[in-house]
Amino acid sequence: MTEEWQGWREAAETALYGDGGFYRSPVRSPDGPAGHFRTSVHASPLFARAVAGLLARTAAELGIGTVALVDVGAGRGELLTGVLAATPEGLEVVPYGVEVAARPPGLDPRIVWCTEPPRGVSGLLFANEWLDNVPVDVAEVDGEGVARYVQVRIPDGGERLGPPVTGADAAWLERWWPLSVPGERAEIGRPRDLAWARAVGSLEAGLAVAVDYAHVRGARPPFGTLTGFRGGR
Structure with a gap:
C-alpha cells in the first residue's frame, strides 16, 4: 500500500x-445532497416561507424594492425555488445560488448560479448548514x-x-x-471563521444568517464531531 x-x-x-467529490459528481450524488440527508429546506415548505418573510423584512428595513437573496451552499436550488414561490407580491427578488456543483436542469431562469457570493449586493445572505461543510x-x-x-x-x-x-x-x-x-x-474551526467573514463581507448592506449545528466552548465533545451520511444513514 x-x-x-x-x-x-x-x-x-x-x-x-x-x-x-460528493458535492460535484453527478455519478456519486445524482440527486444532490437531498439524496443522502435532509435539512429544514427539504423537510417542509414552512422553512422557505419563513425565509421569504425574513427577506421581505430585510428589504423593508433597507427601504428597497429590489432585494438580493444569496443562498450559500444552494444544493440543487430547493430553498431558492421555495422562497421565490412564497415571496410577497410587489417585492422583486434577485436570487443567487452559490454552489460548486453545476447548475441543475430546469432551475428557475431568474436564479443566478455562481461559485462565490456576489459582491456588493444588498439583501439577505442565507447559509443553511453550509459552515459544517467547510473543511477543517x-x-x-x-x-x-x-x-x-x-x-x-x-x-x-x-x-x-x-x-x-x-x-x-x-x-x-x-x-x-x-x-x-x-x-x-x-476540529480547528478557523477556516470556517474566515469563510463566514468572507461571505458576510460580500454584502453591501443587509442581513447575513448562518443556520447550523453548534456547541459552546465549555461543552465540546471530547472526540470531535465529524459525521458523514450516505443513503440516509
Whole structure:
C-alpha cells in the first residue's frame, strides 16, 4: 500500500469538492445532497416561507424594492425555488445560488448560479448548514500532552498523528477548543471563521444568517464531531 498522507482539511476538500467529490459528481450524488440527508429546506415548505418573510423584512428595513437573496451552499436550488414561490407580491427578488456543483436542469431562469457570493449586493445572505461543510483540520493530543495535526492515509483513510499544531491554528484552539488530555480531539474551526467573514463581507448592506449545528466552548465533545451520511444513514 502506498503511504501517502495528508491533513484532514485537504482530505475532506478532495472528498467533498474535488472533481469526483460528493458535492460535484453527478455519478456519486445524482440527486444532490437531498439524496443522502435532509435539512429544514427539504423537510417542509414552512422553512422557505419563513425565509421569504425574513427577506421581505430585510428589504423593508433597507427601504428597497429590489432585494438580493444569496443562498450559500444552494444544493440543487430547493430553498431558492421555495422562497421565490412564497415571496410577497410587489417585492422583486434577485436570487443567487452559490454552489460548486453545476447548475441543475430546469432551475428557475431568474436564479443566478455562481461559485462565490456576489459582491456588493444588498439583501439577505442565507447559509443553511453550509459552515459544517467547510473543511477543517483535526487535532489530537498525544501522550505528552501536545496537540498534533491528525493526518489521513489517502488509500484507506487510516490515521496517524503529524506535527504539532502551531501559529494561528494553535491560537484558535487555545481560545475556542482548548485541549489537554491525551486522546482528546478537536476540529480547528478557523477556516470556517474566515469563510463566514468572507461571505458576510460580500454584502453591501443587509442581513447575513448562518443556520447550523453548534456547541459552546465549555461543552465540546471530547472526540470531535465529524459525521458523514450516505443513503440516509
